[in-house]
Amino acid sequence: MNPDQQIEANRPQRPRSVRARESVLAATDALLAAGGLAAATIDAISARSGVSKATIYKHWPSRTAVAAEAFGLRMASTLPLPDTGSARGDFGAQVRLVSEFYASPAGTVFAQLLAASVTDPEAATFFRTFFLAGRRQAIATMWQRGLDRGEVDAGIDVEVAQDILFGPLIFRLLTGHAPLTVEQADQIADAALRGLLTDAGRAVAARDQL
Amino acid sequence: MNPDQQIEANRPQRPRSVRARESVLAATDALLAAGGLAAATIDAISARSGVSKATIYKHWPSRTAVAAEAFGLRMASTLPLPDTGSARGDFGAQVRLVSEFYASPAGTVFAQLLAASVTDPEAATFFRTFFLAGRRQAIATMWQRGLDRGEVDAGIDVEVAQDILFGPLIFRLLTGHAPLTVEQADQIADAALRGLLTDAGRAVAARDQL
Amino acid sequence: MNPDQQIEANRPQRPRSVRARESVLAATDALLAAGGLAAATIDAISARSGVSKATIYKHWPSRTAVAAEAFGLRMASTLPLPDTGSARGDFGAQVRLVSEFYASPAGTVFAQLLAASVTDPEAATFFRTFFLAGRRQAIATMWQRGLDRGEVDAGIDVEVAQDILFGPLIFRLLTGHAPLTVEQADQIADAALRGLLTDAGRAVAARDQL
Amino acid sequence: MNPDQQIEANRPQRPRSVRARESVLAATDALLAAGGLAAATIDAISARSGVSKATIYKHWPSRTAVAAEAFGLRMASTLPLPDTGSARGDFGAQVRLVSEFYASPAGTVFAQLLAASVTDPEAATFFRTFFLAGRRQAIATMWQRGLDRGEVDAGIDVEVAQDILFGPLIFRLLTGHAPLTVEQADQIADAALRGLLTDAGRAVAARDQL
DNA sequence: GATTAAGCGAGACGGTACGTCACGTCTTCCG
DNA sequence: CGGAAGACGTGACGTACCGTCTCGCTTAATC
Structure with a gap:
């Protein structure tokens, strides 16, 4: 059939x-x-x-929940966890990847799902479970790596760090008020990380010419 | 009637x-x-x-467009432009205000409208016109002030700055994965501004004990 | 289409x-x-x-109501009002006609509608309006004719007369416990009318060899 | 449980x-x-x-069949066989009893089952088996008594007699076009029996002031 | 007494129709 | 003659109950 x-x-x-x-x-x-x-x-x-x-x-409780789970499964396998050796490199790469994902057709679906979650609380749960949870885990791992190396600021909550890095991308994805190109992603990562890294972290980044 | x-x-x-x-x-x-x-x-x-x-x-082209305009008129008069004398003060205050707005009932409507704009391109135009345009203007004004005083980094695009400051709030508003309290807003502003201010800007902030 | x-x-x-x-x-x-x-x-x-x-x-309030009205319009034009000159003749003819109608494919639909009306009170109203009302009117006309001629018993309520004449047909239609042939219809009309006619009515019937 | x-x-x-x-x-x-x-x-x-x-x-073949059997068991013990000494008395009493049954809550269920039987042939069989069969037997017994006494018309089929007596009640039960009160039941029995009794039967009834 | 096959509970499943909702279009007719 | 009133087609919603089925557990009859 x-x-x-x-x-x-x-x-x-x-x-x-x-x-x-x-x-x-x-x-x-x-x-x-x-x-x-x-x-x-x-x-x-x-x-x-x-x-x-x-x-x-x-x-499933709703149509959106089905879509969230279906799309989440696909996305889980899409985004690898970068390991470049430096916090700057890791987060810079991840921001790029996520930005590219958002700019792709799948990004549109992601935005639609996120939008639907605003209206439908049941779906919001699924959305958080199938998207944010995975990403959060990845970010937390990278953040911990950075902490272990003394490259990221121990005084900053990992949640805050995550939101500063990826919130801008989400914002652009939803409103389309500014582009989601690689260059823009790098600019965002640059500016954001300047606030998140320690002097040591910045030094490593400089050495690697990032 | x-x-x-x-x-x-x-x-x-x-x-x-x-x-x-x-x-x-x-x-x-x-x-x-x-x-x-x-x-x-x-x-x-x-x-x-x-x-x-x-x-x-x-x-109006659609239901969402009507709602966007109606809500935009109300919101226009809601957010004043802070003028604290320092970039750190200005942006910190603005982030707080916006955060409080998002956490209010009106913030819920704002999120719903933003969500609807994802699906409906006509409404998205209205949304950008009636919300983001005004905010952008305000941010640009403050940013220029900061530039004039040498407190913000001239190498950073004002769009990027705006997104780093407010993107995290939007992100939290939409997914609800983290709270939108005053404390959180301050943490976000802190970390974000560390990447946006110049040494001079930071010095002013330190002097004002922000 | x-x-x-x-x-x-x-x-x-x-x-x-x-x-x-x-x-x-x-x-x-x-x-x-x-x-x-x-x-x-x-x-x-x-x-x-x-x-x-x-x-x-x-x-319409329900599916059955639609069906009742649609079927009622068709049936209204189907059953003429007999005028044989005698009460015995009129009612005998009518019982036959109705019996034949019930035995036809349309009779099956009629039974289904009647059945549905039991469950659905809204539909029951439509059913009474589009079927029984018309029939009742016809019966009442014939009964009045019979009264005017002194052929039917003035002491019997026209409703009772109607039910005795047609109730048996309905009964058989629904349960199928006995056939709905012309012979059976005549037997029913015979027995029922014996209780409804006056001596004068019976005399007329005898004269006409009914 | x-x-x-x-x-x-x-x-x-x-x-x-x-x-x-x-x-x-x-x-x-x-x-x-x-x-x-x-x-x-x-x-x-x-x-x-x-x-x-x-x-x-x-x-059971269907939901209706289950209901028919369950309801039939209950009803079997409900209707006694009257023995008043005269056909007029027997049938009059029976019509009253059945009418009262139909007017009771159980009568509603009876009507619903009868209605369901129209659609579902399997259930119709159960319906006839568990309801009509019993009643028919009772009526046949009373009719035979009447025949033995010469009180009822030997030329009338017992089926026809049964339908003339109880068809009107069924008709009213289903459509609700006329009430099912004791008075109405008596009127129906009166008119119907006038057509079913012999002169002898009528004489007995008159003697008993029925 | 152990074995085994049927009977059975539990309830998931595909299917069909239900009656409702809001959309955006279109027609009628009033002021 | 512009606009209020609202009928209409469209498409999807989430629900109900049907009758079938699959899965293991229980149990009664056989070995």
């Missing part, structure tokens, strides 16, 4: 609930890629996945 | 289109205050303002 | 509400004829008539 | 199928009494009885 159902046809022995979940997520992912969040209606997901609407609603 | 229509009853000589506009904006403002963006449906606005749906669509 | 919509295409100037109503009733009538009440779902009626579900629900 | 399951807890050694049947019927009976046929959904019956849906469908 359709590709997403076919995938499961080979594994009929799998528990029903698992099959249904995966089928839904695969279908949603495809719909998101094709037409953004607007295309991922429950009816469309149901039709494409072969899973009934009622069943979908048993697994 | 209803309050918003009454207001206009006293000025019958005004051109119809103007009356309709004002009536719609007043009604929308009231609805936004009462129930957020979700309550400001076109039907509700039409009913409350006494202006027909067709007429509303002659003046 | 489809036949029912085509009909209206020639009269676009007709008021909208009228067009919608007629289109819906025509589509419903066709669906009832084709598949009985079960086929006349709101979705199917909407699809076939080109009238949206929301609009249908603005005109 | 719940009352219907508790009953069975004392007899664990009973064959399962019997326990399941009784449990289902008890639960259904309770649901019918509480909320009519609409409340007796398979899910509700299953939940209340502790019998799984699959098992229910092994015993």
